[in-house]
Amino acid sequence: MLVQLDDIVERLKKGKKFLIIGHIKPDGDDISSVASLTLILRKMGKIAEGCIADHIPWFYQDLEGVSEIKGLEELKGYDYDTSVTVDASEISRIGDGASLLKDGKPDITLDHHRTNVGFGKLDFYDSNYAATAVIVYEIAQKLGIEYDSKLAGINLLGIATDTGFFKYSNTDAKVFRYAANLVEKGANIQKISSAVLEHQTLKELKLFSEMLNTLTVDMDGKLAWAYVSYGMLDRNNCTDDETGGFVGEVRSIYGVEVAILFIEWPKNQVNISFRSKDYIDVSELAVYFGGGGHIRASGCSIKEVDLKETIDKVIKKAREFIIENSHDQFKSTS
Ligand SMILES: [Mn+2]
Structure with missing residues (x-):
């Protein structure tokens, strides 16, 4: 109550x-x-x-x-x-x-x-x-x-x-x-x-550099996403503990409205973080995939799935969502 x-x-x-x-x-x-x-x-x-x-x-x-x-x-x-x-x-x-x-x-x-x-x-x-x-x-x-x-x-x-x-x-x-x-x-x-x-470790920075290799910027720079696979964590001797600041770095790119980070941890589970800067309510995106959170920061976990397939599915939905909601944004400000 x-x-x-x-x-x-x-x-x-x-x-x-x-x-x-x-x-x-x-x-x-x-x-x-x-x-x-x-x-x-x-x-x-x-x-x-x-x-x-x-x-x-x-x-x-x-x-x-x-x-x-x-x-x-x-x-x-x-x-x-x-x-x-x-x-x-x-x-x-x-x-x-x-x-x-x-x-x-x-x-x-x-x-x-x-x-x-x-x-x-x-x-x-x-x-x-x-x-x-x-x-x-x-x-x-x-x-x-x-x-x-x-x-x-x-x-x-x-x-x-x-x-x-x-x-x-x-x-x-x-x-x-x-x-x-x-x-x-x-x-x-x-x-x-x-x-x-200020608690970065060398292995965390190495993992970060591997994540940067996966970084994709899409939709005229409005959407940026990256992933950290189980294999990347494993070979750098890291857990998902070491990925805490990564999504913020993806959002920090100039012009990006929505940043998405996919982390495969443990194996066959994908934890997804959504961040936005200005006008997209990413809590709705997270709720759509069974998670929750705030307007500018949200997340969800999907179990028993393939990383690549999950990325495709979520990015497709995110694109649609950004198009729908950018339209509202432009309408309300014009
Ligand atoms: Mn809190």
Whole structure:
């Protein structure tokens, strides 16, 4: 049931023992939201545990607060009265974390994805929020939580990463205001940006150069796409962890409106990232292929398929979609 943020705050006050669950393939916002909400609840004198049922990429591990998050195994049998999912648009996004839910439904869900389906007893989702970490920050303000540098840093992580370090279109005045407050409380943006943006390894750069060989620019420069096959990952001794920044690089090409990256991982599964710059809503494209996300950033996974066939199918659909929606764009601006 969709409720107001104040209703969420009241429900949080009522709980005594909490389980916070993030999504699989965790990103900065997910990690930040799980850890921040866990710390916030503990500051209220509650018992709280944070869980992500997937591995957390190594380069986040050094940031203070990340080590608070536990894996699925550590929390089997943990008893709680209130469960909260963060940054997940539907139940499948929390992966095996769902096995910890008592009646298959979280008590509270907090999210900012456009494609959210509302799967909790109390749901708060609003795609006007740049990050779930922004929602968590507002909850803390409503609760009157006193921030220390650890909480400030981990809360800022999600705001920074989901706004592309304060440069995406979702970077509104509120984001800067909250970030300024967090820096005042001791958050270190240099530490966060260095951990997230400066962790390239030689094998990752080599993989990137192989991806560049697959780069295709199409539709008068409006559509760009590339792929990373299982074989490319394998021979460079990489996993999909090493591909995090690739789609952003494809989008950065001048004139490109839609960037698509296909990653075959594990074998016979294709994970697709969609990015747009200005006017195409790529969340619709992702939903068409069974995924979800935001207007400018979305994704989906297709299992048991051939990479080349999947690319052909998705690119064909993307072309049609861009033609349809560019037409609307020109109509609305003329
Ligand atoms: Mn997010």
